[in-house]
Amino acid sequence: xxxxxxxxxxxxxxxxxxxIGRLLKEANAKVIFLVDKxxxxxxxxxxxERFDTTSLAxxxxxxIAATGGLxxxxxxxxxxxxxxxxxxxxxxISIVGGRVILVVxxxxxxxxxxxxxxxxxxxxxxxxxFEKLMKKSEEREKRGSSEFPFAEITDDDIDNxxx
Amino acid sequence: xxxxxxxxxxxxxxIVYYGPGLCGKTTNLQYVYQKTAPDAKGKMISLxxxxxxxxxxxxxxxxxxxxxxxxxRFHLYTVPGQVFYDASRKLILKGVDGVVFVADSQxxxxxxxxxxxxxxxxxxxxxxxxxxxxxxxxxxxxxxxxGAMPVExxxxxxxxxxxPEFEACATTxxxxxxxxxxxxxxxxxxxxxxx
Numbered sequence: 001x002x003x004x005x006x007x008x009x010x011x012x013x014x015x016x017x018x019x020i021g022r023l024l025k026e027a028n029a030k031v032i033f034l035v036d037k038x039x040x041x042x043x044x045x046x047x048x049e050r051f052d053t054t055s056l057a058x059x060x061x062x063x064i065a066a067t068g069g070l071x072x073x074x075x076x077x078x079x080x081x082x083x084x085x086x087x088x089x090x091x092x093i094s095i096v097g098g099r100v101i102l103v104v105x106x107x108x109x110x111x112x113x114x115x116x117x118x119x120x121x122x123x124x125x126x127x128x129x130f131e132k133l134m135k136k137s138e139e140r141e142k143r144g145s146s147e148f149p150f151a152e153i154t155d156d157d158i159d160n161x162x163x
Numbered sequence: 164x165x166x167x168x169x170x171x172x173x174x175x176x177x178i179v180y181y182g183p184g185l186c187g188k189t190t191n192l193q194y195v196y197q198k199t200a201p202d203a204k205g206k207m208i209s210l211x212x213x214x215x216x217x218x219x220x221x222x223x224x225x226x227x228x229x230x231x232x233x234x235x236r237f238h239l240y241t242v243p244g245q246v247f248y249d250a251s252r253k254l255i256l257k258g259v260d261g262v263v264f265v266a267d268s269q270x271x272x273x274x275x276x277x278x279x280x281x282x283x284x285x286x287x288x289x290x291x292x293x294x295x296x297x298x299x300x301x302x303x304x305x306x307x308x309x310g311a312m313p314v315e316x317x318x319x320x321x322x323x324x325x326x327p328e329f330e331a332c333a334t335t336x337x338x339x340x341x342x343x344x345x346x347x348x349x350x351x352x353x354x355x356x357x358x
Contacts, residue, residue: 005164013170038258039222039238040166040175054205054224058238062210062219065254150174150354153230158351161227161235162344 006036006099007137012129013043019125020102021045027118028110030089033103034096034126035060042100056103060093064101083112094119097127165260165354173234176350177258178343181283182265183275184216184244187304190333191265192223192239195343198336199225217243220255227347237347244279253286261298261350262287263342265333266321268303268311276321298349301328302342307335 020032024046031046033053039061041053068078084091092104092115102123104115166175180188189209196207205224212218221241226234242252264283266276284294301322303314314330322328327345331338 006166008166008168008170010170013168036166036258038164038166038177040177042166042168052206055208055222058222058224059208062254065257066219066251069250069254150230150233150351153351153355155352157230158348158355161230161351162348 005137006038006040006042007140008042008133009136012133012136015129016126017043017045019122019129023104023118023122027104027106027115029104029106029115031103031105033057033060033105035101035103037061037064037095037099037101046105060101060103064093064095081116092116092119094123096123097130100126100130102126164258165350167233171234172232173236174230174354175236175238176260176347176354177238177240178261178263178346178350179255179259180239180241180263180265181252181279182244182304183267183272183279184246186244186265186267186272186276186279187331187333188241188244188265189215189217189221191263191302191304191331191339191342192221192241194333194336194339195225195239196223198340203227216245217241218248219243219251230351235351237350239343246278249282249286252282253289256286256290256292259287259290259292259297260353261346262294262300263346264299264301264321265304265331266301266317268305268317269308270310270312273312273317273320276317280321295324298346298353299326300342300346300349301326302331302338303328304331304333304338306330306337307332 020034024032031048033044034042035057036042039058041057044053067082071078080095082093089105089107094102096102104119106115180191182188203226208222210219223239225237240255242255264280287294303317305311329338329342333339
């Protein structure tokens with residue numbers, strides 16, 4: 001498979017939120033999202049309630065996928081940073097650890113330079129956490145998926161969803 | 164691949180509707196969107212041309228309810244059906260958990276169906292997937308049209324492996340939810356196996 005299944009645990013979730021929470025303050029950003037390359041929202045901090053986060057995640061992933069396709073066409077591996085400038089708000093999108101997407105939304109209270117600088121530092125921390133996370137889920141998978149919540153579901157459970 | 168979040172107790176899965184141009188993929192999603200309770204769905208996004216042909220994808224997030232304390236969410240995507248959008252179609256298949264192939268039942272579209280199905284198999288293979296191992300459903304759409312081929316003939320051409328199949332008329336909604344439920348169920352059964 002191209003990408004192994006992403007599994008998130010409480011401990012790493014907390015660590016990730018700490019990192020992006022700090023980035024939010026240090027970069028003077030409005031909102032920060034972490035999105036899986038497949039379009040699933042992993043987490044968000046800041047004024048998240050103002051945005052349709054699910055749509056945002058899916059479109060960001062589509063955006064990264066499309067620019068990734070462009071990159072390959074011209075012989076690049078990927079474009080690791082995208083920047084969208086608006087009248088008031090701007091988006092800084094970057095790829096972390098090859099598989100997750102970090103989205104920083106900021107306005108004139110911050111600047112592209114500051115965001116780039118802070119994102120760089122946070123990206124390294126996030127990469128480490130995601131590496132740890134991947135190892136952890138691989139190990140758990142090897143040990144068998146006994147704690148996997150779906151191992152014990154019955155056909156009735158599934159049918160009940162659609163009743 | 165599905166995303167399991169123990170922290171927020173959520174499971175997210177991705178379903179892709181595939182098929183030739185104008186077969187009714189977007190119409191399927193539009194019907195699901197219209198008939199779903201507001202609290203169970205998010206906004207439907209369509210990246211389409213001015214003539215309402217899908218340019219990149221349609222996207223509809225649905226939440227189905229809880230299984231054993233885990234919220235199950237399905238993200239429905241369509242691909243652009245027109246042949247020359249192949250680069251975009253490949254991108255949308257990334258991370259897919261289940262596929263619905265929407266076939267156009269009209270006789271004059273049988274070649275387009277076959278071509279699209281072959282294209283699906285090739286594009287999946289490029290991403291490291293095997294269509295025969297994925298949760299996969301076929302929908303024979305446009306059954307209401309006078310030029311619709313008999314299902315037996317469509318089956319012979321498009322469903323040699325005998326995957327679950329449904330007859331539909333996406334504009335009136337006939338067969339739409341049956342298709343969606345069937346693919347969602349296959350995905351959950353797959354997850355249960357802990358694949």
